[in-house]
Amino acid sequence: MSLLLSNALILQGKDFEPVRGFLGIRGTEIDYIGEERPAAAYDAEKDMDGAILIPGLVNAHGHAAMTLLRGIGSGLPLGRWLEEAVFPVEDKLNPDIVRAGNALALLEMIACGTTSFTDMYNDPEVLVEQCLDCGIKVNIGRPFLCFDPNEKLEDSFRAQAAFALFEKYNMAGEGRIRIEFPIHAEYTNKSEPVRAFSAEVKKRGGRIHLHLSETRAEVDACKAKYGQTPPLFFASRGTFSNPTYAAHCVHLSDSDLQLLRQYHVVPVHCPSSNMKLASGIAPVAKMIREGLAPALGTDGCASNNNLNMFEEMHLAALLSKVGTGDATVLSAREVLAMATANGAAAQGRMDTGILEEGLKADIAAVSVRRPHMYPDFDPADLIVYSAQASDVCLTVADGRVLYEDGQYLTLDRDRILAEAEKAVKALYA
Numbered sequence: 001m002s003l004l005l006s007n008a009l010i011l012q013g014k015d016f017e018p019v020r021g022f023l024g025i026r027g028t029e030i031d032y033i034g035e036e037r038p039a040a041a042y043d044a045e046k047d048m049d050g051a052i053l054i055p056g057l058v059n060a061h062g063h064a065a066m067t068l069l070r071g072i073g074s075g076l077p078l079g080r081w082l083e084e085a086v087f088p089v090e091d092k093l094n095p096d097i098v099r100a101g102n103a104l105a106l107l108e109m110i111a112c113g114t115t116s117f118t119d120m121y122n123d124p125e126v127l128v129e130q131c132l133d134c135g136i137k138v139n140i141g142r143p144f145l146c147f148d149p150n151e152k153l154e155d156s157f158r159a160q161a162a163f164a165l166f167e168k169y170n171m172a173g174e175g176r177i178r179i180e181f182p183i184h185a186e187y188t189n190k191s192e193p194v195r196a197f198s199a200e201v202k203k204r205g206g207r208i209h210l211h212l213s214e215t216r217a218e219v220d221a222c223k224a225k226y227g228q229t230p231p232l233f234f235a236s237r238g239t240f241s242n243p244t245y246a247a248h249c250v251h252l253s254d255s256d257l258q259l260l261r262q263y264h265v266v267p268v269h270c271p272s273s274n275m276k277l278a279s280g281i282a283p284v285a286k287m288i289r290e291g292l293a294p295a296l297g298t299d300g301c302a303s304n305n306n307l308n309m310f311e312e313m314h315l316a317a318l319l320s321k322v323g324t325g326d327a328t329v330l331s332a333r334e335v336l337a338m339a340t341a342n343g344a345a346a347q348g349r350m351d352t353g354i355l356e357e358g359l360k361a362d363i364a365a366v367s368v369r370r371p372h373m374y375p376d377f378d379p380a381d382l383i384v385y386s387a388q389a390s391d392v393c394l395t396v397a398d399g400r401v402l403y404e405d406g407q408y409l410t411l412d413r414d415r416i417l418a419e420a421e422k423a424v425k426a427l428y429a
Helices: 065-067 077-091 095-112 124-134 157-169 191-203 218-227 230-236 253-262 271-276 282-289 310-322 334-336 341-348 379-386 413-428
Strands: 002-012 017-026 029-034 044-047 049-055 057-059 114-120 137-141 177-179 208-210 246-247 266-269 363-367 393-399 400-404
Touching: 002 029, 002 363, 002 379, 017 208, 049 379, 057 341, 065 077, 065 095, 065 413, 095 124, 095 393, 095 400, 095 413, 114 341, 114 363, 114 393, 124 137, 124 157, 124 177, 137 157, 157 177, 157 310, 191 230, 218 230, 230 253, 230 400, 253 282, 266 282, 266 341, 271 310, 282 310, 310 334, 310 379, 334 341, 334 379
Parallel strands: 002 044, 002 049, 057 114, 114 137, 137 177, 208 246, 246 266
Antiparallel strands: 002 017, 017 029, 049 363, 363 393, 393 400
């Protein structure tokens, strides 16, 4: 199948240079970008006049099924939020409820222009099958937690499930499914099991995703237990010897930043979640100055309360400015890179994240035919500061149209909403 998107404003390449013209898709890849109509024929053509084409958005940290926990525990700090609001509800989860929550998340993300996301939650095999069916890309794994300092990996059902999931599904769906090895956090694990798990991941050539230095209390508790910050804890146990990306990274010392740079760890900024839980302001501008390439994520709906990457871009830009007192930090193009190319790189997807010939056709089209989208002096600024998720009019992943003008092409919206309603009743009865 081939498709020509015509008369669009295309933000091309790593610098998001605007090109008004044509973008051709053949199979799963972009095969043409240019101002002139291509000579080659295409099976179909869509007139995208009035739209900006950007790379598909990459949500580099989240928990999809937590759509069903949207907003619970609002007004509580992280520790109380988990203990008093989240954990009691999660005790009632089962694969059917997780499936309903996942499907609701997929509806939301695809309509928001997200073409790839990272997830860490219960029953990951359920979400893998759902992503295979609907066409979106996902990096996912069975989270590793350990509360027994003497537990061996062979006795850990979590570790064994993580390894089995990798063997069964890694690179399924022509590579759309990437199985990785999440370590939930330092505070939900013990020292030697983390060391052993990290070593096994390295043997398999795996990738690690984790929560890191989200709150001041987390950092202080880690120092009290080990005399180390969370980054040093993981670095000294071999975790960072694997490709790693780390959510939050709010409370980092200068030496922590140097460690992340040394090991090429990718921080994932989650501004909405960090603000709602009063976790703090991640030093994103400083990360970039130190040579890091932070990505962007929503976190789960219980602490956000949505999966809207446009909102995360907007907040990331504003929060860094107010946090530093410097209106010049974190340009719109840097923020857009966080939501696209940097996120794709964090996931190990080096064949996407920018719009270039020969790369995967992962694309979001954003309508400018809205009052809040005019005038357009700089399209990157317009995307970061003005665009809303509801402005997305087309979502394409691996060359396949998933969403167009309010219609889902690979998901049954009405059935998903009905099943979500049943799941909510089961959770909160």
